[in-house]
Amino acid sequence: MLPRILTGQIAGIGLSQGTFSVKGADASDNFSRQVAAADHTDRNRANAPVISREGGPVTVRVIRTDEEQIIARSVYQLLDLETDN
Numbered sequence: 001m002l003p004r005i006l007t008g009q010i011a012g013i014g015l016s017q018g019t020f021s022v023k024g025a026d027a028s029d030n031f032s033r034q035v036a037a038a039d040h041t042d043r044n045r046a047n048a049p050v051i052s053r054e055g056g057p058v059t060v061r062v063i064r065t066d067e068e069q070i071i072a073r074s075v076y077q078l079l080d081l082e083t084d085n
Contacts, residue, residue, distance in 0.1 A: 010035065 006025055012018030021032040040051040040060070052060035 006023050008020075008022045010018055010020050018035045019032055020035050023030050038053050038056070040053075043051040044062075048062070050059060050061050052058060
């Protein structure tokens with residue numbers, strides 16, 4: 001089953017209601033489900049690295065990224081341009 005999955009995501013992590021979505025190679029593999037989670041709003045606002053409740057069944061970590069900078073660096077490398085960073 002897993003080799004057929006192209007992308008998967010959970011939108012709304014840290015909110016009381018989120019969406020789990022999977023997009024497969026075939027349209028019949030695509031699905032979305034609403035998922036309920038504990039309210040992590042306070043930990044999100046505090047920029048905590050772990051927003052799940054202590055002792056919970058899973059640990060939810062926040063991984064901060066800067067996609068725009070990563071894409072820009074990749075384009076610079078692809079075009080063989082020089083960058084200061």
